Amino acid sequence: MDFTFTEDQLAFKEAIGRFLMVEAPPEMLREIWETDEGRSPELRRKMAEQGLTALSVPEEQGGLGMDDVAWSLLTQELGYYAIPDSMADTAYVAAGLLAALPEATPDRNALLERIAEGSIRIAVAHGISPLVADVHMADKVLVHYEGEVHLVSKEALACQRNTSIDSSRRLSRIQFQPDSSSRILGAEAGTSVWAETLNRGVLAVAGQSLGLAQRMLDLSVDYAVQRKQFGKPIGSFQAVKHKMADVAGAIEFAKPVLYRAAYALASGEARADLHVSHAKLACCKAAWLSARHGIQVHGAMGYTWEADLQMFMKRAWALNASWGTREFHQNRIADIVLSDGAPIGPQFTFGD
Amino acid sequence: MQLKYTDNQNAFRREVRAWLKENVPSKPLESYDTREGFEQHRAWEGKLYESRLSMVMWPEYLGGRGCDLIEWLIFEEEYYAAGAPMRVNQNGQLLLGPTLMEFGTEDQKRRFLPRMASSQDMWAQGWSEPDAGSDMAAIRSKAIRDGDEFVINGQKTWSTRAIYADWIFGLFRTDPNSKRHHGLSYLVVPLDSPGVSVRPIKALNGKDAFAEVFFDDVRIPLENCIGAEGQGWGVAMATAGFERGLLLRSPARFQETARRLVNLYRLYVAEHGESSSLRTAVLESWMGAEAYAQSAYHTVGLVNRGVKIGAESSINKVVWSELDLKMHETAMEILGAHGELSGDAPEAVDGGSWLEGFLFAQAGPIYAGTNEIQRNIVAERMLGLPRA
Incomplete structure (x- = not known):
């Protein structure tokens, strides 16, 4: 029993953080927000060079074969820097789905290889979110249809773009006529593949939300130290301190839940859904709290376009309902906790 | 990351489970805030001690069994799942105990710790004074050296179950000219010493749950000082954090409350049907307790890797105390008109235990350092916000 990361894993997280800090500063995010496509091929290329797109791809297809636990660290960094790219959809969610397909599935290996080298964007239309992210740039779309997995070219879909308050999210409503030529997995096997895919999508959102929560807290603490009123930094006032402390608490207690969920998913635990949904709720809650207290601490500045806080807040607000609402x-x-004979209580922390 | 127990850990769990099944009293003990209940709990602690299950983490020669923190978590999980009695001597065992381990002389350890583990000695804490609550450095009680003794004068307050206890520990001003956190010493005093008088204070539950302790020329030997004379503040603070944060309230306690709350809600549903607001509150309670458990294992893992836990333990205290409140508020909501019934009422649910827990939960954000103080600690030491 060791609920910690190795030095290597932590060094990996830190290295990615340093890389993104340099390559995607807030000024650059603003520039990317203004573009039509909302994406920077240059940034994606650099991320691929760092090996980020290869993380989940099996070693046989040129990837690193890393699991959900690694992604629980990486997604936090993607959130912390509000990376305007749905890279996790391709490199984590789609890669995970493709890797779970039978080896002989046409295109499987080629697609995974292209993901690893960073030369493809794949959107995932699971159906849990009525609008699909990044279809406008996708080379391929993986579509859920009654349990089946379909692999579709963007051209074969009717798309309607929808604008989000978070300019880094590019959403489309898609319409799709399934036929046997696009089907790459039948419903029988597809159902469990989609269940796992859903959990990966959820976990990616949870990790990013937690990273956003931390970033907004850091921005707010910085602001509270610099901004003076009544001759003192506002951060010396208890009313401000306590808000920040509450955000720190929400983050600290969401982290282990996220890691627990990633571990459950990676090791195929029967109750992975429970942990993953818990992680989503805990991380999104921390992010919303960090946004609310963050804007309050920033005062009127927080309500401006100029202060960087807005970019992180908007992402946090948007992600809350992505890959399943709170209610879902x-x-x-x-379904698990309130069921007959539910395995809950102090003896079931790690399943029994 | 490896979230599986070892064979040894599983074996330990089975052993504890079997022992508790055999030994936990079938009839709940009286409240430990009464004389009778206090002695019943002392007897229970003695039984735990005989099987080396009172302080499992303490070294064997001091009455424990040398368990690590993971085994401690396992022990706690089994303990609360078995519905075993509340621990009556925690202030001694969890606040003074670790301090003695770190700062006590070998003589002091052997003298105090085994008797503390067995609860032959029951300990009350003596931090607060009438004018020193959250501002603990305002302590005024004096202990002045006279030959090979300290002579104590002053008053302590909010000392839990001090009218029943045998000893009190706390901070006293040994340098009469000192100010604030300088010149304080960490002393232990027998409550039957001449000059000590203890006046009970009735708590919210109507019982003598805490007390004021008056010292009038009370003499204690110099060897009752823990750590160096005049260094009491540092001694008290060094072990305050981690114990206060995690050991004092293990996650198992709240997981068990959450489990009972789920059951309470299921009974409600069977009678009245689903309520979306209650359901949300119950699920959030479960999630809160679960998050605390995950966090505890994570923290223990860090401690095992040699990471020093600092202000994070203040977050812990805020989280568990507010979680406890939330769970009991939810229970009161579910119980509706039956919530207010005390244990002896014919229609009381679960022997009035939810009401009892609800009352005690009100104290959580106050004792062991108020949550306001804890939030200040988090803001200043963890986030680096400036002091007022």
Whole structure:
């Protein structure tokens, strides 16, 4: 029993953080927000060079074969820097789905290889979110249809773009006529593949939300130290301190829940859904609290376009309902916790 | 990251589970805030001690069994799941105990710790004074050296179960000219010493749950000082954090409350049907307790890797105390008109235990350092916000 990361894992997280800090500062985010496509091929290329797109791809297809636990660290960094790219959809969610397909599935290996080298964008239309992220740039879309997995080209879909308050989110409503030529997995096997895919999508959102929560807390603490009123930094006032402390508490207590969920998913635990939904709720809650207290601490500055806080807040607000609303996740938890003979209580922390 | 127990850990769990099954009293003990209940709990602690299950983490020669923190978590999980009696001597065992381990002389350890583990000696804490609550450095009680003794004068207050206890520990001003946290010493005093008088204070539950302790020329030997004379503040603070944060309230306690709350809600549903607001509150309670458990294992893992836990333990205290409140508020909501019934009422649910817990939960954000003080600690030491 060791609920910690190795030095290597932590060094990995730190290295990614340093890389993103340099490559995606807030000024650059603003520039990318203003573009039509909302994406920077240059940034994606650099991330691929760092090996980030290869993380989940099996070693046989040129990837690193890392698991959900590694992603629980990486997604926090993606959130912390509000990376305007749905890279996790391709490199984590889609890669995980493709890797779970039978080896002989046409295109499987080629797609995984392209993910690893960073030359493809794959959007995932699971159906849990009515609007799909990044279809406008996708080379391929993995579509859920009654349990089946379909692999579709963007051209084969009717797309309607929808604008989000978070300019880094590019959403589309898609319409799709399934046929046997696009089907790469039948419903029988597809159902469990999609269940796992859903959990990966959820976990990616949870990790990013937690990273956002931390970033907004850091921005707010910085601001509270610099901003003076009544001749003192506002951060010396208890009313401000206590808000920040509450955010720190929400973050500290969401972290282990996220890691627990990632571990459950990676090791195929029977109750992974429970932990994943819990992680989503805990991380999104921390992010919303950090946004609310963050804007309050920033005062009127927090309500401006100029202060960087807005970019992180908007992402946090948007992600809350992405890959399942609060109600959806609460229901998943209720299905287990409130069931007959539920394995809950102090003896079941790690399943029994 | 490896979230599986070892064979040894599983074996330990089975042993504890079997022992508790055999030994936990079938009839709940009286409240330990009464004389009768206090002695019943002392007897229970003695039984735990005989099987080396009172302080499992303490070294064997001091009455424990040398368990690590993971085994301690396992012990606690089994203990609360078995519905075993509340621990009556925690102020001694969890606040003074670790301090003695770190700062006590070998003689002091052997003299105090085994008797503390067995609860032959029951300990009350003596931090607060009438004018020194959250501002603990305002302590005025004096202990002045006279030959090979300290002579104590002053008053302590909010000392839990001090009218029943045998000893009190706390900070006293040994340098009469000192100010604030300088010149304080960490002393232990027998409550039957001449000059000590203890006046009970009735708590919210109507019982003598805490007391004022008056010292009038009370003489104690110099060897009752823990750590160096005049260094009491540092001694008290060094072990305050981690114990206060995690050991004092293990997650198992709240997981068990959450489990009972889920059951209470299920009974409610069977009678009245689903309520979306209650359901949300119950699920959030479960999640809160679960998050605390995950966090505890994470923290223990860090401690095992040699990481020093600092202000994070203040977050812990805020979280568990507010979680406890939330769970009991939810229970009161579910119980509706039956919530207010005391244990002896014919229609009381679960022997009035939810009401009892609800009352005690009100104290959580106050004792062991108020949550306001804890939030200040988090803001200043963890986040680096400036002092007022």
